[in-house]
Amino acid sequence: MADESIPVSAEAPDSPFRTTGTDHITIWGSNAEDTIAFYRDLLGMPLVLRQPNLDDPSQTHLFFDTGDGRILTVFVSDDRASNRGRVPTQTGSVHHLSFSIAAEDFEDVMEALEDAGHGYNVFDRGIFFSLYTQDNNGLIVELSADKYDIPDERRGEVLATAQRIREEDGADFAEDRHMKQALEELGLDAEPADLPDASTGVGY
Structure with missing residues (x-):
């Protein structure tokens, strides 16, 4: 259990600087076709930029708009096959990605995942509602709906x-x-x- 003596607060901490938001998150992907099929064609994220990976031009860097202007990017290469086995978990690794969906779309999302052959579990998390599935490479993807409209x-x-x-x-x-x-x-x-x-x- 984490140290509960550490205070929890929405106030700005006494730190040397403060971030202003999430710019983008980058994950390793398989190939462009399968990655686009999941994130664009199934989850509905527009593919807004595609270019060589600046650190390794042999790979392609895909940029997806997750819905609010925040970006998910994926490094892909056509010589990598998708693998929907579970991603290993270890210190420093990504456990899952979470994206917001509208509460009124929840049942349509479940139907779309079923039609696309993606299994899922649904949980009432107390303060929000979550659907968990996996992307084309086994990474857990959470689709979360707020129970209340929170600015x-x-x-x-x-x-x-x-x-x-x-x-x-x-x-x-x-x-x-x-x-x-x-x-x-x-x-x-x-x-x-x-x-x-x-x-x-x-x-x-």
């Missing part, structure tokens, strides 16, 4: 408030009631989205 610029504040309420409640995990109370405390709309029933289980 992007206040997301950290809402989560930190829910954390404080969870601790005061003595609960092990942040739950729906903690999120709802946090939103109400901050004067934000706490009307829940219409999402399907799902297990509160763990894992993928």
